[in-house]
Amino acid sequence: MKKVLWQELRRPEFEEAVKADAIVIIPVASTEQHGNHLPVNTDANCCFAIAQRAAQAIDEFPVLVLPPIWTGYSPHHMDYPGTITLKYHTLVELLTQVAASIHAHGFKKILFLNGHGGNAAVVAAMQLKLADEEGVPSLGYTYWDMPAVPEQMKAISQSDKGSIGHSGEMETPLQLYLQPELVDMAAATWVPGVMGDPSAGTREKGERIVNAAVDALVKILRDYHSGSLEDRLIWRKEIL
Numbered sequence: 001m002k003k004v005l006w007q008e009l010r011r012p013e014f015e016e017a018v019k020a021d022a023i024v025i026i027p028v029a030s031t032e033q034h035g036n037h038l039p040v041n042t043d044a045n046c047c048f049a050i051a052q053r054a055a056q057a058i059d060e061f062p063v064l065v066l067p068p069i070w071t072g073y074s075p076h077h078m079d080y081p082g083t084i085t086l087k088y089h090t091l092v093e094l095l096t097q098v099a100a101s102i103h104a105h106g107f108k109k110i111l112f113l114n115g116h117g118g119n120a121a122v123v124a125a126m127q128l129k130l131a132d133e134e135g136v137p138s139l140g141y142t143y144w145d146m147p148a149v150p151e152q153m154k155a156i157s158q159s160d161k162g163s164i165g166h167s168g169e170m171e172t173p174l175q176l177y178l179q180p181e182l183v184d185m186a187a188a189t190w191v192p193g194v195m196g197d198p199s200a201g202t203r204e205k206g207e208r209i210v211n212a213a214v215d216a217l218v219k220i221l222r223d224y225h226s227g228s229l230e231d232r233l234i235w236r237k238e239i240l
């Protein structure tokens with residue numbers, strides 16, 4: 001397997017990656033309660049795994065994956081143990097400075113892959129600041145919102161509880177597939193702080209969602225590299 005993890009590269013390898021117009025993925029996650037049955041690293045594990053798999057699947061150009069940003073914006077989970085949150089502006093500054101550092105080394109294509117619902121608006125607002133104040137255009141997606149992924153999630157949903165979201169029928173199977181040793185299915189019932197029905201989760205559903213998300217991200221990465229996602233960039237070059 002080729003190296004895709006930013007942390008594993010040496011100096012000349014970064015220079016090579018810049019020359020090849022690599023895309024750098026910044027997984028943005030959280031450390032927060034996920035009910036009684038999932039670990040607090042659920043969001044970090046999901047978006048990091050999807051990013052790594054997509055990066056491995058692309059041979060035409062390099063894709064590098066940063067370690068997941070493990071602290072996010074989670075004030076709404078602070079009632080429950082295990083949650084660590086940053087203040088809004090701290091997260092904005094953290095992400096801005098990480099992306100600006102990457103850009104300073106010559107990387108022109110940066111993609112934020114968010115894995116936590118509470119981060120989505122913060123990341124989008126931060127991208128505006130990043131473009132305006134640092135001159136760094138970027139692309140941003142939340143993994144379950146990438147094209148074709150919502151349809152896959154709808155197809156697996158059996159819950160009548162309305163949402164398959166936080167710690168429910170989406171994240172439970174993802175964790176059963178990605179890190180089953182950390183899941184306690186005996187405790188997989190609805191409790192406050194959980195959305196949807198965790199007991200409907202199966203490993204097979206997790207595999208389907210991961211594969212759909214990886215396929216979607218691979219397509220996005222190829223389109224980004226070829227220049228056909230220019231209109232989604234914040235900001236577009238001609239505006240800068």
Ligand SMILES: [Zn+2]
Pocket residue numbers: 034042043115116166167171
């Ligand atoms: Zn989560």
